[in-house]
Amino acid sequence: MSKITTLNEFILERQKDFPFATGELTNLLNDIAVASKIVNRDVNRAGLVDILGAKGETNVQGEEQQKLDVIADDAFIAAFKSGEEVCGIASEENDDFVAFDDEASKNxxxxVLFDPLDGSSNIDVNVSIGTIFSIYRRVSEPGTKAVKEDFLQKGADQIAAGYVLFGSSTMLVYTTGKGVNGFTLDPSIGEFCLSHKDIKSPETGRIYSINEGNLDRCDPGLKEYAQYCREDDSSTGRPYSGRYIGSLVADFHRNLLKGGIYVYPTTNNCPEGRLRLLYECNPLAFIAEQAGGIATDGHQRIMDIEPKELHERCGYYVGSTQMVEKAMSLLKHKEAKITV
Structure with missing residues (x-):
């Protein structure tokens, strides 16, 4: 029987690759793992207690908050505040960033920027959902409270990013810029164990993920790309399979492993896009690139975008290199720059 490597053991082994971290990043990743286990527990018993459904309020995005959105948000904030490695957080569920004011946290x-429970509107129908997180080194002076500039950094400045998928099994996938690794939660021991080492996304695939109901509102080249995906061509393995769960983490995870493209474009009625640059697009772009894929907003590399607002949105094309490049070649607006 092969030795099981837990997340904590794996992080400690890799710590030598990050001499600047001196243990704080290790502790922070462990804090994320602990909070993920708490959220996993609540997600798994969601149908048994009164935590399903809408809370009756809307978040800063104008979206109806689900009860589990708030529970997950609180769980992660509590973990980050108690861990003392983080001076502040920004969350999709909060209007503004939160600067921790205790002396330990100021240092x-x-x-951390995060989406505590992406796809939470699918909870009631038992569809996979997830948490997405992004970690940056602060730019403000240690010993002071966090400021907005700490959070408005390019994706290229991330030092770690990842997601937790709550599905048929619970997985934590993360990168620190040295490849991508996945860990599956073993409920019998309560530990995340290494299950997907050094994930590499195929250069091309046979899955395209897009809400085709919006194609008439998109760049006309995207409609051409969808038609291309549906055409018969044995040399390229087409037609491709259309797979769209409507839960970003689940769609991204499947395409990461199997090869594919995920598209959430700008539309006529939503010209800025719908996905959030800081909480969703940047962290998943970091993972995609580390696994050999690419991510663009249709104009430029996602991780080169200079954010101006905490809740900034953008169009999103992410996945296997050849598939994203083909989609970009058909868009009618100015040529996309997607060089990594």
């Missing part, structure tokens, strides 16, 4: 080296 924290990092800020």
């Amino acid at each position: 924290g080296k990092y800020v």
